[in-house]
């Protein structure tokens with residue numbers, strides 16, 4: 001063995017266009033890669049750059065093709081990798097492999113994400129609208145019933161407001177409900193002690209509204225302001241915000257299931273338990289739309305259209321933006337909302353009568 005001879009590995013050499021196989025070894029000598037038979041005869045040789053080496057794919061044997069068309073085949077992947085990197089071919093081989101094998105996987109992953117993105121962006125909103133449109137009234141009624149039952153069992157308590165106070169709020173509520181698009185029979189107002197949810201008012205999708213004693217307590221006797229808040233909640237019902245939220249969450253869960261094959265417990269809980277309705281907070285756009293609805297409805301009922309703006313003033317002053325269990329957590333985005341309400345009212349006033 002010459003001093004500059006480097007063994008590479010053992011394998012089988014095949015003559016060109018022949019299935020005959022000659023047990024042999026691959027070596028590097030004098031700058032050439034050579035296939036040497038066990039009897040010492042040289043079967044083929046070439047400089048490294050003239051070799052065509054098949055990429056590494058699992059444990060499939062590597063094929064090294066010489067310029068004369070003969071083949072050396074070996075299962076010693078590691079030796080071939082070492083030969084390639086010793087000749088500066090490791091990097092090329094890596095890129096070669098990447099080009100040949102990863103694009104399919106990358107393209108598949110990209111396609112899944114693109115498809116999900118398209119479904120989320122274009123199909124989901126349409127599906128949500130369709131689902132809202134075809135939902136029979138019994139569905140929101142059942143959802144609402146089970147939600148109120150759950151809340152009564154867990155957080156809400158019996159109201160401690162006196163009859164006079166309740167009557168004043170109920171009368172105001174009847175006035176705006178009478179002016180609502182769905183009419184007075186579509187809405188019922190319930191008084192409860194808020195417990196863990198504190199000062200709050202919310203609407204269930206079937207038009208069941210709940211106002212807590214704590215919120216009434218915050219109002220300092222400003223009943224008109226409370227009616228403004230209830231008008232905002234009627235807005236959420238008429239614009240079907242909570243149904244949309246539920247369907248969007250269900251659609252998202254479906255997408256997550258498609259991609260990950262599983263949904264987290266919390267998403268599942270959200271979908272199967274009515275109580276999850278409360279965990280859904282509305283988007284900023286939905287809140288702004290409900291605010292404008294309050295302005296319009298209060299104006300129709302002959303109240304101060306901007307009464308709900310006083311409510312935002314109070315929660316800014318009395319509660320701050322930090323409490324996690326107050327109305328802010330289900331009604332996010334107060335900064336700027338008060339101004340938007342006043343602007344909208346001014347805009348309505350500025351319009352010619354009849355518009």
Ligand SMILES: [Zn+2]
Pocket residue numbers: 232236282287290330331
């Ligand atoms: Zn709201």
